[in-house]
Amino acid sequence: MKKLMNSPETLVADGLDGLSAAHSNIVVMAPGRKYLRRREPSRAKVALISGGGSGHEPLHVGFVGRGMLDAACPGQIFSSPTPDQIVEAAQDLAGEAGALFIVKNYAGDRMNFEMAAEIATCRNETLLVDDDVSEEETSRGVGRRGVAGTMIVEKMLGAAAEAGADLATCLRLGAKVKLRTRSIGVALSYCTLPGESQRSFALGPDEMELGVGIHGEPGRRKVPFANADAIAEQLVDTIVGDLANPKSGEALLLINGFGGSPLIELYGMYNAARRSLEGRGVRVVRSLVGNFVTSLDMVGCSITVCLLDEELARLWDSPVHTAALRW
């Protein structure tokens, strides 16, 4: 499969070099491309550090900057960063307030962040994100996956840390955001890995994958292809059924493209999901539509709902200045 790259081996390095050069007013790449950090870090606050496999851009490297992450550790495509990357980022960026590791719930990421947490001499805590309702909690023992809700956690905690919240407050707030945030995705075609000649899994012309993961892994089940309204209804139904108290009123609705779906389709899905939510009494008061937590060129999208209260809305609205999110 043709890709814009020099080779599968250099794609991540070239992409990271491009990103850090294009946004050199916001970020700096550490030697050896171990982590991308803010150009002007503040070691007086809690340092928010995330990371994970590449191929999900702009997550996480595009979210480094004022009001969001302090550093992101990129792995190879769909592979966890190594513990030494995480340790070095933490030692560099954490002051007395310590570091908070924001980790998507996958076995590899958990293991490497756990090792880093033990090795790092700075004070640190870890927040696991597991917003994907597609996977049954007991199915593989690892629990639910962290998907697009991760960017909401990073945005809200970023705002809190910027405003001076301490490590305990960030953890409490993270637990609150997690409790109120759920995601589920659908794929019409899987992604193609660099160097591979075809898409990683096959889907028939009248099939879609419900509950697909962000690594091209199969989801809950293959179902007959349906129109936008029917897909949105099904995804929203799953999300709302899983939220403790969805009738609490107001929500942030995120339609996240996986990388291969045109923006006009994502806005059409937003329209459908919003109507479905409002039909259930959930009022959409904040919105985000675009490709944020991607899976290379996978065709499809996920829906994320985060139930807001005054505190969370304020954190969402707080200024942010990163490569991929700015207001």
Add this chain to the structure above:
Amino acid sequence: MKKLMNSPETLVADGLDGLSAAHSNIVVMAPGRKYLRRREPSRAKVALISGGGSGHEPLHVGFVGRGMLDAACPGQIFSSPTPDQIVEAAQDLAGEAGALFIVKNYAGDRMNFEMAAEIATCRNETLLVDDDVSEEETSRGVGRRGVAGTMIVEKMLGAAAEAGADLATCLRLGAKVKLRTRSIGVALSYCTLPGESQRSFALGPDEMELGVGIHGEPGRRKVPFANADAIAEQLVDTIVGDLANPKSGEALLLINGFGGSPLIELYGMYNAARRSLEGRGVRVVRSLVGNFVTSLDMVGCSITVCLLDEELARLWDSPVHTAALRW
């Protein structure tokens, strides 16, 4: 081909409804979806009005807001808006300062904007954008196409109009931006039109289309597929060869994805294009990387170079608040 939509006939309407609902703090859709306008228009300034076929989102609808467009008239997929859409937008938004129509250079768009310019009773002028160097000027009599450089024109003129520039000044400035801006694209796979079962044109596994247009139209020629550095070198060479005085020093570099290429590949292309430019003595001082002027799900990207001076850099840096561009 599976798409996230209710039907090919409703995709544009559903997408526009979604966009206007998601960004209701910035924009309002006019009755009949004839045009999308700023929520809080200022009729004391020159009204910047653009439009064109849908399928290129976020262009133009995503660029309506403070510091950029006053209104955008969306046509059906890859089809020009009708003259009445443009007339109504102009009459609604133009005060005594008049309206400036920013029109991509295609026969259909030109014809409909020309008709609108004659019918509209408000004072108005038209600026044709034709930044695509891929097409020989004499090849079809219409001249070069307007592609990704259009968003640079809209951003810079938007800043000028916001600061109170009159119609003549906007025209003069538009001519200056055009003189200094060139684009060229490459496709690895063509787009798929809604309702069609396959991509609109075929490309072999070892072929790419150099100079592709943003409607999936074939470009200058099919060439053997190459790596990112070689592609960037070829595109930059064509651009620099066409600019009157590329050695004047400083440039804005825009890597524009066509919709189907992962962001990490676009940043890799940025890295390659930047090095190629700097090797020719053009220093990249402003950068933008992402999917802005798309062709549905086409795989590939375009490179745009805009030679800056103090005035253009200031206009680029001025605040902008739209759905798709914000700083």
